[in-house]
Amino acid sequence: MANKRQTKKAIREACGHIASECIVAESALRNTDNLEQWDNIIIDTALLQQKALQRVRFAMEQKPRQFADRRAYNRARKQHTKAQEQQLSTWFRSQVEDIATRMNGLLPHKG
Secondary structure, three states, X not given: OOOHHHHHHHHHHHHHHHHHHHHHHHHHHOOOOOHHHHHHHHHHHHHHHHHHHHOOOXXXXXXXXXXXXXXXXXXXXXXXXXXXXXXHHHHHHHHHHHXXXXXXXXXXXXX
């Protein structure tokens, strides 16, 4: 992602899509046995969004004066930001996959 704003926007959009898919599936299936489970997935998606938005922190702990020059600081900051984005992306993807697995488990199977 290019910056924090775009990262947060992507997180909100992804979680919104997941929640809307749950709502559509819940209303389309009308299976009263699974309503609570669908609601739990929606709540977990909202909590995932909240946690992910809190994890969007790419600030470096080191200050520019701790580096030889501004170029070295910028290079280190870019590497730090990239590593933080990768860590957030990996964590978020695993959480979304878990939610998708739970959603798929609630869908009726053709057979």
